[in-house]
Amino acid sequence: MAFLRSKWAPASLIVVFLLLAYWRVTQCGFIWDDDDYVWQNPVLRTWAGLWQIWFEPTSLPQYYPLVHTSFWLEANLFGLPPYGATMQQADQWATGYHLVNVALHGISAMVLVRLGRRLAVPGILFAALWFLVHPVHVESVAWVTERKNVLSLLCYLLAAERWLRWHDGQSRRDYAIGSLWLLGALWSKTVTASLPAALLIIVWWRDGKITKRAFLGALPWFVVGAGLGWFTVYLEATHVGAADAPWQLQGLQRIAVAGGACWFYMGSLLWPFDTCFNYPRWQVDPPSIWLWMAPAAAVLAVIGAWLLRARIGRGAAAALLMFGGTLVPAIGFFDVYPFRYSFVADHFQYHASVAVIVAISALGARLLQERVGEVAAVTVGAVWLVVMAFTTQGLLHQYKDFKTLWTVTLEKNPNSMLSLANLGGLATDARELDKARDYLTRALAIDDTGNEANVNLGIIEQLSGNPAAAKKYYLRGLQLKPDDPNVRNNLAVLAIEAKDYQEAIRLTREAIATDPTYYTAHATLGWALTEAEQWQAALAELQWVLQRTPTVLETRRRVVRCLLGLNQPGPAAGNALVALKGHPSDLEARALAAKALAVAFRNEAPAGLRAKATSAIQNGGVDPGPLLPLMAEELRKLGALAQADAVSGS
Numbered sequence: 001m002a003f004l005r006s007k008w009a010p011a012s013l014i015v016v017f018l019l020l021a022y023w024r025v026t027q028c029g030f031i032w033d034d035d036d037y038v039w040q041n042p043v044l045r046t047w048a049g050l051w052q053i054w055f056e057p058t059s060l061p062q063y064y065p066l067v068h069t070s071f072w073l074e075a076n077l078f079g080l081p082p083y084g085a086t087m088q089q090a091d092q093w094a095t096g097y098h099l100v101n102v103a104l105h106g107i108s109a110m111v112l113v114r115l116g117r118r119l120a121v122p123g124i125l126f127a128a129l130w131f132l133v134h135p136v137h138v139e140s141v142a143w144v145t146e147r148k149n150v151l152s153l154l155c156y157l158l159a160a161e162r163w164l165r166w167h168d169g170q171s172r173r174d175y176a177i178g179s180l181w182l183l184g185a186l187w188s189k190t191v192t193a194s195l196p197a198a199l200l201i202i203v204w205w206r207d208g209k210i211t212k213r214a215f216l217g218a219l220p221w222f223v224v225g226a227g228l229g230w231f232t233v234y235l236e237a238t239h240v241g242a243a244d245a246p247w248q249l250q251g252l253q254r255i256a257v258a259g260g261a262c263w264f265y266m267g268s269l270l271w272p273f274d275t276c277f278n279y280p281r282w283q284v285d286p287p288s289i290w291l292w293m294a295p296a297a298a299v300l301a302v303i304g305a306w307l308l309r310a311r312i313g314r315g316a317a318a319a320l321l322m323f324g325g326t327l328v329p330a331i332g333f334f335d336v337y338p339f340r341y342s343f344v345a346d347h348f349q350y351h352a353s354v355a356v357i358v359a360i361s362a363l364g365a366r367l368l369q370e371r372v373g374e375v376a377a378v379t380v381g382a383v384w385l386v387v388m389a390f391t392t393q394g395l396l397h398q399y400k401d402f403k404t405l406w407t408v409t410l411e412k413n414p415n416s417m418l419s420l421a422n423l424g425g426l427a428t429d430a431r432e433l434d435k436a437r438d439y440l441t442r443a444l445a446i447d448d449t450g451n452e453a454n455v456n457l458g459i460i461e462q463l464s465g466n467p468a469a470a471k472k473y474y475l476r477g478l479q480l481k482p483d484d485p486n487v488r489n490n491l492a493v494l495a496i497e498a499k500d501y502q503e504a505i506r507l508t509r510e511a512i513a514t515d516p517t518y519y520t521a522h523a524t525l526g527w528a529l530t531e532a533e534q535w536q537a538a539l540a541e542l543q544w545v546l547q548r549t550p551t552v553l554e555t556r557r558r559v560v561r562c563l564l565g566l567n568q569p570g571p572a573a574g575n576a577l578v579a580l581k582g583h584p585s586d587l588e589a590r591a592l593a594a595k596a597l598a599v600a601f602r603n604e605a606p607a608g609l610r611a612k613a614t615s616a617i618q619n620g621g622v623d624p625g626p627l628l629p630l631m632a633e634e635l636r637k638l639g640a641l642a643q644a645d646a647v648s649g650s
Contacts, residue, residue, distance in 0.1 A: 033061065039093060041060070126381045131353065138396065166217065205314045322355035407419075433460050458473030
């Protein structure tokens, strides 16, 4: 037992249990929206991206600049997959991002120990370890995008520690440093706006009253938190898209959802053996009886803890108030995008769980030591932690890759529209069209307002050779999400295939106006302009794309066509050889290279032309053998017969 009281015990045990619970995280890949946040995020690829991260809020999915700055740093450290990489290819770059999340989670546990010891909380080491290995936190740790949670909680705890040091002493330096940590927390996730309220509850729990000093010290933090919180709500509605029918709940419905969510989260904290990435969405029109009873029961629980505070202490009331207060931004009173699919998610309770875990641990430590002794209490606690750790480790397999996540989720929640839509998208990418159509039809049967399902069904019909049906689904998708650049891009591809190039140009320019960094729309616009023989404009778009995806064959081939159209045969030949070098068996690339070389050499003297052409081709890294006969053919088409004979060796 002496070891548990040593200064090395917290760090040592946290590292051991962290490894026990999360060693398999290195086998996890990118999932759901990790593409938008990380591996397909163009903002992370340039120095200018840092300016966008901090000063252009709509250039990213959400305005959490500290999170995106951490991703920017890691992108330069660990690298990013090239544009156009598949999900499977992208997973090779995921390990570093996962390890950072795990490290932040572990450091938060260490800070929690330090904070708890400052407040003389019994059983704080057990609480930190329980928090560390709790299965409901897997979602926050193993999902790269949820860097928002692990980074914001670390800043939250550090801010709390500094504020309490200031409150108990007189150092303005502590208050200033704490304020910086608060900004870090808010810039990572604005659910941390609840921190000043939590600090006042802590002061009341410890001292029995809220002093004037505490109130005045918390007031500026309230103002800053409220401002950034309001900005997040605004962006969720105007930028993220949480503003249509699925989010239009009435006041009583929101209260019912909030009560149900509180009890749901409390239940999953106490019995975390039935977690799911996407829980069923509750019926709120009208709410079920359970949902009506839940808010009343939640209020009664808080009132009961308050009335009994003289008998049982202030800890229960404080824990419940902190738990509910921290959950307020994510239990239905404010609209967030995931409410489209479910009103609850494990990652929503990451911060709130701390209060309940600490309170239960403190109570358990006191009761067990009093009734069974220290050795027995430690033994019981150790067994429970090991069970939690192995449960967490077992959950990591679903984060292996995108497909595994949605397959496991669908098994747990057969009516998960989100799982069906994503599995349908994966099957579409694999050209398993019948399977994809089945998934997506089931998704629409559950919720016909799903933009993703409609768009993917449009892709299926397009691949099946049914452009009219594809257009119908795309237009439905655009109606559901008018600012979706992907839908406009798909409609533009249909227009190109129908030879309506001006319509394609219009649609892709609208897509780019919505998202200037959407490289696929730039590529499609370059394609449309090429087909319309607007060579200069097409070349500008295609070169923009090539800077980001230099290995994409189709783009390189279109660049060659544009350069030939602009009568620049030398650069055309150079680009054609680059395309052929990367794809030596591609017949179209070979034909384009032959044509570009023929145009470039048609006015050359026949003498020594074969050697000159051979040298140029070899310098481009291409075998001249198969190319020279085709080049001779193209020279004959151009009327350069002498040059053709020289190249062919006739």
